[in-house]
Amino acid sequence: MKAVARRLVILIPYLWLLVFFLLPFLIVFRISLSEPAIAMPPYLPVFDLEEGWRAIFDKLSQLTWGNFEFLLEDSLYINAYLSSLRIALLATFLTLLVGFPLAYGMARAPQGLRPVLLMLVILPFWTSFLIRVYAWIGILKPEGLLNQFLLALGLIDRPLAILNTETAIFIGIVYSYLPFMVLPIYANLEKLDYSLIEAALDLGCTAFGAFWKVTAQLALPGVLAGCLLVFIPAMGEFVIPDLLGGTRTLMIGKTLWTEFFNNRDWPVAAAVATLLLLVLVVPIVLFQNAQARAQRAAQ
Amino acid sequence: MSGRWTSFNIASVVFGFAFLYLPIVLLIIYSFNESRLVTVWGGFSTKWYGELFRNQGLIDAAWVTIRVALLSATVATLLGTLAAVSLVRHSRFFGRTLFTGMVFAPLVMPEVITGLSLLLLFVAVDFARGFWTVTLAHITFSMCFVAVVVQSRLISFDRSLEEAAMDLGCPPFQTFMRITLPIIFPAVISGWMLAFTLSLDDLVIASFTSGPGATTLPMKIYSQVRLGVTPEINAVCTILIGLVTTGVIIAALVNKRRVVRESASRT
Numbered sequence: 001m002k003a004v005a006r007r008l009v010i011l012i013p014y015l016w017l018l019v020f021f022l023l024p025f026l027i028v029f030r031i032s033l034s035e036p037a038i039a040m041p042p043y044l045p046v047f048d049l050e051e052g053w054r055a056i057f058d059k060l061s062q063l064t065w066g067n068f069e070f071l072l073e074d075s076l077y078i079n080a081y082l083s084s085l086r087i088a089l090l091a092t093f094l095t096l097l098v099g100f101p102l103a104y105g106m107a108r109a110p111q112g113l114r115p116v117l118l119m120l121v122i123l124p125f126w127t128s129f130l131i132r133v134y135a136w137i138g139i140l141k142p143e144g145l146l147n148q149f150l151l152a153l154g155l156i157d158r159p160l161a162i163l164n165t166e167t168a169i170f171i172g173i174v175y176s177y178l179p180f181m182v183l184p185i186y187a188n189l190e191k192l193d194y195s196l197i198e199a200a201l202d203l204g205c206t207a208f209g210a211f212w213k214v215t216a217q218l219a220l221p222g223v224l225a226g227c228l229l230v231f232i233p234a235m236g237e238f239v240i241p242d243l244l245g246g247t248r249t250l251m252i253g254k255t256l257w258t259e260f261f262n263n264r265d266w267p268v269a270a271a272v273a274t275l276l277l278l279v280l281v282v283p284i285v286l287f288q289n290a291q292a293r294a295q296r297a298a299q
Numbered sequence: 300m301s302g303r304w305t306s307f308n309i310a311s312v313v314f315g316f317a318f319l320y321l322p323i324v325l326l327i328i329y330s331f332n333e334s335r336l337v338t339v340w341g342g343f344s345t346k347w348y349g350e351l352f353r354n355q356g357l358i359d360a361a362w363v364t365i366r367v368a369l370l371s372a373t374v375a376t377l378l379g380t381l382a383a384v385s386l387v388r389h390s391r392f393f394g395r396t397l398f399t400g401m402v403f404a405p406l407v408m409p410e411v412i413t414g415l416s417l418l419l420l421f422v423a424v425d426f427a428r429g430f431w432t433v434t435l436a437h438i439t440f441s442m443c444f445v446a447v448v449v450q451s452r453l454i455s456f457d458r459s460l461e462e463a464a465m466d467l468g469c470p471p472f473q474t475f476m477r478i479t480l481p482i483i484f485p486a487v488i489s490g491w492m493l494a495f496t497l498s499l500d501d502l503v504i505a506s507f508t509s510g511p512g513a514t515t516l517p518m519k520i521y522s523q524v525r526l527g528v529t530p531e532i533n534a535v536c537t538i539l540i541g542l543v544t545t546g547v548i549i550a551a552l553v554n555k556r557r558v559v560r561e562s563a564s565r566t
Contacts, residue, residue, distance in 0.1 A: 005472060006454040010392055020439040024416030027423050035323020105308035117312065119551060126493075126543050129482035130517050130524075131536040135322035138329065138528045142540040145325060172553030178319060193300045229407060231429050238503055243524065253411045259509075260415060270419065273412045280409070288403050295339065295386075298454045 005108040025277070032270035033063040067271035069181065071141040077255065077272065081279065084252040087166065095230050099181035100173055103222075104215075106182070107189035118186070131232035133172055133243050140168050140244070164246025174242040174277075179224040179235070188222030189215070221290065229289040236276055252276055323540060330533035333447030347534040356384040357535065364499060366429065367515065371437035372494035373416035378438065379445025379494070380487055384475075386446065387453040407442040413440055414507030421508065436508040437498040444497060452486035453479075485554055495565060498541055 066169045071077040124132065138162040140143045149161040164170050164175065200210040238253035245251065253274065260269040330348075333342025351357060369542045382402055386391070392398075406415065421428060460482070462473045480487075502517040509515065516535075523532055 006389070009381050010385040010398075011388060013378045013446075014394070014398055016378055016439070016442070017382075017398070020435065021405060021418070022397075024420040027419045028412075028416045031419055040533065043508065062336065098315065098318070102308075103311035104309075105304075108302055108304050108308045109312065110304060120316055121319070123544065123547060124323065126547050127323065128496075128536070128543075129539050130500065130520060131326070131500050132322065134520070134524050134528070135326040135534070135537065137343070137404035137524070139322055139325065142530075146425050149388060163504060175318065178315070183314075197302065201389050220382070220506050226483075227530075232407040233409055236392060238409075238411050239521075256411045256415065269415060273415050273504070277412060284404055284407060287407055288400055291403050292399065295450070295454065298451070 006021055025131040029245045030063075031267055032067055032274045033065065033149055033205065034267045035064065035066070046071055061116045068275070069265050069277075071275060076250075077143050077252075080250045080252045080255045081275070082171075082190045083250045084235050085249060085279070086230050087169060087173075087249075088237075091170050091177075091234050092227050092231040095177055096227060099226065100185060100223070102178075103182045103185035103189055107192070112228040114190070121179050121182050121186075121279055128177060130239060132176055133239055136168070136172055136175065136244060137163065140171070142253050163244060164248070166245065166249055168239050168244035169247075169249060169251075172244045173230070173234050173237065176240065180229040184229070185222040187221055188219045194217050221294070225287070225290050225294070228283055228290065232283050234288065235280060318524055326533055327537045327540065330530060330537040332530055332533075335530065339343065339441065348538075350531055351538075354531070356514075357516070357519060358516050360516045363513055364516040367434050367437060367496040367505075370497050371434045371441060371498045372491050374434075375438045375442040375494040376445050376487060376541040378450050379442040379490055380483075382442065382446040383449035383453055384479075387450055389546055400444050402446050405440045406447065408440075410501070410503035414504040417504070418507040428508065429513040431512065432508045433505050433515065436504050437494075437501065440504065441494035441497045444493050445487075448490040449483055449486045452483045456482050461486075470519040485557070492546065494513060499539070499543070 012106050058101040073198070102121075106121070107112060109117055125188075137144075141147070142161060142163070144163070146162070147156075150156045151159065162171075196208050196214050202212050205213065233258060236256075237255040238257050241249055241251040241254050242257070245254075253276075256272045256276070259265050259272060309374070316555075331342075331343050332339075332341055333344035362398050365453060382398075386399065386402065389395075414436070417432075418428075421435075426432060443471055461474055461478050462475070464478050465471065469477070500517060501515075502521050506521075507516045509518065520532060520535060523529065
């Protein structure tokens, strides 16, 4: 009885994730090897177990790498992957640039103030992602609030074009993912024993030296976790490039969406997803390892 | 960490929070704008809120969204709590590495991949797309967030309480219900709230897995946002922000009162 209950506790979520998380990836991979067709579902071939094994082998021989060849030949897709990679990397760096001083400032804040500051960082995370991205459209538009403000100050004499450029995507990613960067860094900095820094300063380290050799080193696991939490989803981001980036900016999440919803080419969309997953395997494994390490450290 | 709170620290905190909050504050302010032009202030008005309640499409979408969110958050909390218990309390079982991977990967998986893969699963088994497919999809990705939240609470609590109960002859299930669950309950509740808001907010996964008659509020907002910024959308967003903020603050206050009461009863 005890053993059965114990197994069920593990088995129920395990089976759920196998069916709804792992199995779908296998199907994506399978369909990425199919030919598109004008039908519902719009791809060939479909397995039909009733036709027996012979039919399945026939169908297997119809699978093709054609979609992947198509992706690698067409510079549109390669450029979309490369431009996503570049945008995600740069955006992660910018998020770190804004997030680290914020987390550092929070960790040095008076003890009583810290829970309030922590709450203030978490709160935007609860409000809708879509709404937060949408809020920037009104600000960045040519006749938007930022341009009105800068014109009124006399800093510029004609509106800046920010919306529908890569700059807008960077602003959107930094803004939306900032809490993901701040929280893990703050968690590491908060634990940091300030007497270590005092010791470094007493022993003749400069303020910058103490920061670099003590604070930055000890915050490193948090920085790594934060960067991965920003980089991986940013790589496949759809909403931000779609709403803020306009038609000219290329990102792979948007390409996948267009293939699926506008071109209705499911096999190519599946191939795009497979390649994106392949690119992300290394950072995802890094993230898993970091999580497992943090868990062991806590236990 | 402590030490002096320098003016540089204060400045970076102030700048950081201004950046985080200014866009939301502006959006809320402009939802009360009389003018149809969203960036020109035409005086205070609540007329856009009135207009919302006459928009049947929007109300239907909101209703679908709330039903999906309530159901998926509840199931996700059950599954996520089980997953957290498996991860923390059972250090060895067959395929543990794969299981850990499947719990953590959805946290960072780009939504377009999750959405597409779930849709292809539903099509492969010929499951009619609509309310149920969106709900199943939301359960799957939000249970992993619940698992992480509950897991951190399970790790930090004193296991000797459980061991004491078991030593005194309490069966494992009863030990879980009477000792473990009450202790991790705040985390279970915040896990539920997280799952609820994740479901409420999701656009991409819902767009892939939804079918006719199951348009959710984010899908509706998205289709209108593509046509431009309008005061009605500002008003919908303000209502959503207001609801979620109130919920989170109430939860935080309740939690705080509980902590205070606990520490008071201990002295």
